[in-house]
Amino acid sequence: MCFISFLNRRPCVRLFCLLLLVFTGLAAGPAAAQPSITTIKGNVTDAVTNERLIGVSVFVPGTSLGTSTDYEGNYQLRTNQAVSKVQFSYLGYGPVALPVSPGKDQTLDVRLQPDARQLSEVQVVGKKRKVKYSNKDNPAVDLIRLIVDNKYKNRPERYDYLQYVQYEKTQMSLVNTPAKLRRNIFLRKYDFILENLDTTVLPGKAILPFYVQEEVAQHFFRKEPESRKKLVEAEKKVNFGEYIDNKGVMAYMKHMYQDIDIYENNIPILTNQFLSPIADMAPAFYKFYLKDTVTAETGQKLAKLLFEPRNPTAFMFTGELYVTLDGAYAVQRVDMAVSKGVSINWVRDLKVSQDFERGQDGRYQLSKSQLKVDFGMSQHSDMGFYGERVVSYQDYKLHEPQPDAFYDGPALVLSQHTEQQSEAYWESVRQDSLSAAEANTYTTLDSLVQMKSYNRTMDWATALIAGYKRLGPDVEIGPINAFYSFNPVEGFRLRLGGRTTDNFSKKVMLDAYTAYGFKDEKWKYYVGGSYSLTGRSVWSFPVKALRVSYLKDTRIPGQDLQFVQEDNILLSFKRGENDKLLYNETYNLEYLHEFENHFSYKLGFRNWQQSPAGSLQFVRAGEAGDDQEPAMLSNLTTSEATLELRWAPNEQFLQGKLYRTPVSGRNPVVTLRAAAGLKGAMDSQYAYQKVALNMYKRFYLSQLGYSDVVAEGGYIFGQVPFPLLTIHRANQSYAYQLQAYNLMNFLEFVSDQYASLHIDHTFNGFIFNKIPLLKKTKFREFITLKALYGKVREENQPSANPNVLHFPVFADGQQATYTLARKPYIETSVGVGNILNFFRVDLVKRLTYLNHPNVSDLGVRATFKFDF
Incomplete structure (x- = not known):
């Protein structure tokens, strides 16, 4: 897939690339004196049991x-501020404060003494690393099983009716050291941006917010029949100007940061x-340890x-749970993080915390959920997001x-x-206040997008990337x-x-091109226009357009491309013979x-005229035994x-200016297409009917990954x-195409009836993460199976009917086009993905019809994929 076309249909990826180019890709200017960095690292253990403590x-x-200690009790704190001491604090232990030497790297290993007087009741079970972990006779596992058994009655879905008000705030920021941000050429040019630096979020780093989005909505739930309704009362977000698809960025943010349901x-x-x-x-995938029983301020007894994870590289969490011991076994709080061994691209740290409050009926309901992610090209890089x-x-209402x-x-x-x-409205409804830097982001970006120099920079950056x-x-x-x-x-x-832009018209979009081939000496043309019947943009969902x-x-x-033009320069490189084309006038x-x-x-x-090009010929079969030359059309x-009828329940997608990219979810996508040839209409020569049904669904298999299935x-x-006839989707390029047969030649197979099945399974590192040398690469494994079966009825067979055209042949007279009547076409592949975080390479094996001319039974194909 072409990198530029890919970015053009991924608004959030395009935004990140533009920001990296603008904010960090430019020369940083003359070096300035940097303040000295103080680095403190070490581990924290229990002074009695020598157990390494998590979350100190x-x-x-x-x-x-x-900061806080990770799942192995390790920590690291870096800062360019002047510090003289560091303090360690943990529930159930006495605090410890130690002196540090400013401007130096130092290791401080700390042993905390248990302090039972801080809690009204404490029971220390303590995990002992010298003893082999077991689920048997483990009170923590017994408690987890009670939580699982009681999950349903602690979920919102247990209520017949439920409604509440939800406020959410999403922000993204550029991250670097304060010194490097201040001497960035672009930021220095717009020095008012630097007034918005926030140094309180990440130790030793400054963040510069560039995206803030807020939303207030009422949610309604009905159990029987199950229905959900969301009424969005207010929405506010920064505006990046006309060079960025603002709605696309918002949609991608919502896709990245979905609601988290611990149950x-x-x-x-x-x-x-x-x-x-x-x-x-x-219990089969996690290790659990009962740490404390704590009496909360409300008098509620909680278990900590x-x-x-048993496998630190698996897609799981490390953290702590507080669970009620009142017989409901409800989660009262959870703090969890993803270990650095998990293969998530560009993520240096990821933390989740959720709080639950006791409601009207004594059950605990979610009151606050927080997700924090530190993105970076590497663990040791200062630059990132x-x-x-x-x-x-809030405002939970039950049984109304x-x-x-x-x-x-x-x-x-x-x-x-x-x-x-109004701003007064937002001040009244915000359940979580904005920081000064977040609040200033709205006005900062508004000022920036009005500047001519910014728009010139974004214009050239968009040309380079999109x-x-x-x-x-x-x-x-x-x-x-x-x-x-x-x-x-x-x-x-x-x-x-x-093409035209939204400045030309939001309701009308025009696009056109002209092309010239120097070998065939022919001009090619295209002109198109769309008109919205909704009063909104042509691409604004739900679309109603002509x-x-x-x-x-x-x-x-037989080449069916999505999101990429056929004359893309990267697709010019093809294997085998590729001289059978059509001239189309449509x-x-x-x-x-x-x-x-x-x-x-x-x-x-549509009315279209097809003319053969290159070595392709339209030759009528003629009467059997006829001595005359067959007619050439x-x-x-x-x-x-x-x-076309399409049903995609609860579908999410990323909307660009020319493309809409569906986001795979749990729900199926069903598409029914029908067509009828109208003989005699505008010189049409044929009467026929076509029908095709396509069904897609992604199946999530938890730790085993997921499968994309297309029937x-x-x-x-x-x-x-x-x-x-149906000319089956083939691929003679060296790019791996998910919806095509990658070792099939163009025009190799045709059918008037067919059935196919594609299965593409992603293991997401499930296998490689268990191999010592491979788990550090963060590679991901893929397996694919594609099977196609079909036939051509006798009335459409050139050998049996003189009124149809001969199937194409090669220059040496060998047959080039076949039917699938004898057996199905099958190809399979194994692939390695996440190479350099972007690339997937597949070894493709063709299993049937190996005797056809100019085919290969084995091939290597590659594709580009942006994914976390």
């Missing part, structure tokens, strides 16, 4: 500088699935449990039903004044990666195109109507009415020549 607070008294078996964070410490199978999402819950009609319609409803609330360059306020040219390409038919090909287009260009039969009309429940339909009409003309089937009614 390590801080500089009188400041906000601090779910698997918890999605940063596109990965983590096993909950109170999952049904948690420590937990850690810091992300935080804080969600507060709403009218049945209230739950009708879309599950998400936006207030008419969602983005128009492939489109502004040509005035209303038009941008691109994609740059398609300006030059080559193929055996056209030879050297030049293309120039562009699109018309005209195309005169080449196409490779008129297309489409109407798309989407609904809030993610059902949509698309009506269309110069083109085929077809008119077709189309209908598809289709049928064509009527007599048609081979260009109108």
